[in-house]
Amino acid sequence: MSADIEVRLRALEDHAEIQRLAARFSDAVNERDANAFGELWAGDGAVWEIGEPLPLRGEGRDGIVSMLESLFGVEHYFMQMTHSGVISVDGDRATARFAIREHGRGENTFYDNLAVYEDELVRGPAGWRFMRRSYSYRFLDQSPFAGTAFPVRPR
Amino acid sequence: MSADIEVRLRALEDHAEIQRLAARFSDAVNERDANAFGELWAGDGAVWEIGEPLPLRGEGRDGIVSMLESLFGVEHYFMQMTHSGVISVDGDRATARFAIREHGRGENTFYDNLAVYEDELVRGPAGWRFMRRSYSYRFLDQSPFAGTAFPVRPR
Amino acid sequence: MSADIEVRLRALEDHAEIQRLAARFSDAVNERDANAFGELWAGDGAVWEIGEPLPLRGEGRDGIVSMLESLFGVEHYFMQMTHSGVISVDGDRATARFAIREHGRGENTFYDNLAVYEDELVRGPAGWRFMRRSYSYRFLDQSPFAGTAFPVRPR
Numbered sequence: 001m002s003a004d005i006e007v008r009l010r011a012l013e014d015h016a017e018i019q020r021l022a023a024r025f026s027d028a029v030n031e032r033d034a035n036a037f038g039e040l041w042a043g044d045g046a047v048w049e050i051g052e053p054l055p056l057r058g059e060g061r062d063g064i065v066s067m068l069e070s071l072f073g074v075e076h077y078f079m080q081m082t083h084s085g086v087i088s089v090d091g092d093r094a095t096a097r098f099a100i101r102e103h104g105r106g107e108n109t110f111y112d113n114l115a116v117y118e119d120e121l122v123r124g125p126a127g128w129r130f131m132r133r134s135y136s137y138r139f140l141d142q143s144p145f146a147g148t149a150f151p152v153r154p155r
Numbered sequence: 156m157s158a159d160i161e162v163r164l165r166a167l168e169d170h171a172e173i174q175r176l177a178a179r180f181s182d183a184v185n186e187r188d189a190n191a192f193g194e195l196w197a198g199d200g201a202v203w204e205i206g207e208p209l210p211l212r213g214e215g216r217d218g219i220v221s222m223l224e225s226l227f228g229v230e231h232y233f234m235q236m237t238h239s240g241v242i243s244v245d246g247d248r249a250t251a252r253f254a255i256r257e258h259g260r261g262e263n264t265f266y267d268n269l270a271v272y273e274d275e276l277v278r279g280p281a282g283w284r285f286m287r288r289s290y291s292y293r294f295l296d297q298s299p300f301a302g303t304a305f306p307v308r309p310r
Numbered sequence: 311m312s313a314d315i316e317v318r319l320r321a322l323e324d325h326a327e328i329q330r331l332a333a334r335f336s337d338a339v340n341e342r343d344a345n346a347f348g349e350l351w352a353g354d355g356a357v358w359e360i361g362e363p364l365p366l367r368g369e370g371r372d373g374i375v376s377m378l379e380s381l382f383g384v385e386h387y388f389m390q391m392t393h394s395g396v397i398s399v400d401g402d403r404a405t406a407r408f409a410i411r412e413h414g415r416g417e418n419t420f421y422d423n424l425a426v427y428e429d430e431l432v433r434g435p436a437g438w439r440f441m442r443r444s445y446s447y448r449f450l451d452q453s454p455f456a457g458t459a460f461p462v463r464p465r
Contacts, residue, residue: 080254099389
């Protein structure tokens with residue numbers, strides 16, 4: 001294979017895999033699948049941060065999955081939407097930034113927000129993983145909204 | 156061409172084409188283009204399902220296009236937004252799941268929802284097509300909202 | 311390299327680059343980065359149009375960047391979300407259409423809308439650039455909403 005083809009294929013694959021990782025993140029959250037969520041992270045050094053005004057922080061795959069499970073306990077209904085994002089790859093490291101909407105309901109709580117995920121990624125033997133995701137709120141509305149939530153169907 | 160390049164190109168193309176099919180679905184709906192919508196489906200065996208609490212079902216390309224046209228009759232204004240999705244390809248079959256928002260207005264009706272499309276796809280001679288799309292509501296708000304809708308410009 | 315591989319790689323790259331250009335547009339707007347925004351346009355002949363009922367028009371890279379800066383002056387908080395889009399490439403020209411949501415607040419103004427960007431693109435020596443983006447509102451709500459906006463962190 002010529003070097004040029006390899007470089008071009010790899011560039012396409014890197015961007016596609018990082019897009020897919022961000023998509024799998026939203027999908028795991030929306031399907032309430034903590035196992036699938038855990039597979040997206042680099043391992044012990046990984047950090048998942050949610051910024052002000054609702055700060056939370058998980059570290060390492062186990063800490064991150066525990067944080068997700070505690071959020072599942074609070075939010076009876078939750079949907080996360082990943083919009084377009086920008087990705088910058090430098091060898092086996094990358095950074096990315098995605099525009100996000102989240103919408104959820106807890107016991108007596110309401111949650112509708114727009115934010116950006118600022119990401120650091122590493123390529124390991126099994127492909128790209130998140131080393132750090134930092135959620136930076138741009139808009140947050142916690143006032144009550146109407147409408148009905150429906151449970152995720154068991155699979 | 157080496158087998159390796161072919162496999163890698165094909166994998167990239169499969170994912171890009173299925174992403175594009177989902178994008179063309181939203182675009183055809185938003186542009187009110189029933190012909191473009193009909194081209195996205197596998198043919199006689201295709202099924203388009205909308206789940207509870209507003210269940211609807213169309214079968215075969217003609218049945219599916221008729222269902223779309225009856226929805227166009229109800230919703231004077233309608234926008235569908237496809238967010239990120241996850242895709243799993245197995246030869247000439249694939250499954251996918253996309254996060255969706257829909258927003259519309261009818262005569263005296265209002266419609267704002269978040270949902271997932273659960274998809275089964277097949278690869279035919281003309282490329283990937285939907286064999287089944289099942290719309291699973293996660294949140295539905297039918298209470299009135301403010302704002303003004305604008306008609307789609309004729310092309 | 312065989313002609314076939316080149317054609318297939320190029321097709322994948324073209325679509326990925328145009329998707330990325332639309333993503334960079336939203337990102338530059340959301341990060342309030344006028345320089346990054348200016349790099350997305352073809353140059354002197356480029357046109358950025360926002361349609362009725364809030365029409366605006368900028369021409370040439372300088373005119374377009376000035377228009378963005380005046381919008382930054384009006385909207386203290388602003389988020390643009392790019393959803394899926396359809397792309398059609400014809401040599402060094404392309405057209406595209408993306409579904410968009412924008413959400414913002416000014417001094418005493420509120421702004422929440424759904425729209426489509428209709429795009430014309432050209433491939434120059436530095437890659438794909440916008441020759442024209444025309445924003446076509448489909449839904450616009452300027453009534454007050456609750457919630458808190460957070461400033462973009464300086465980088």
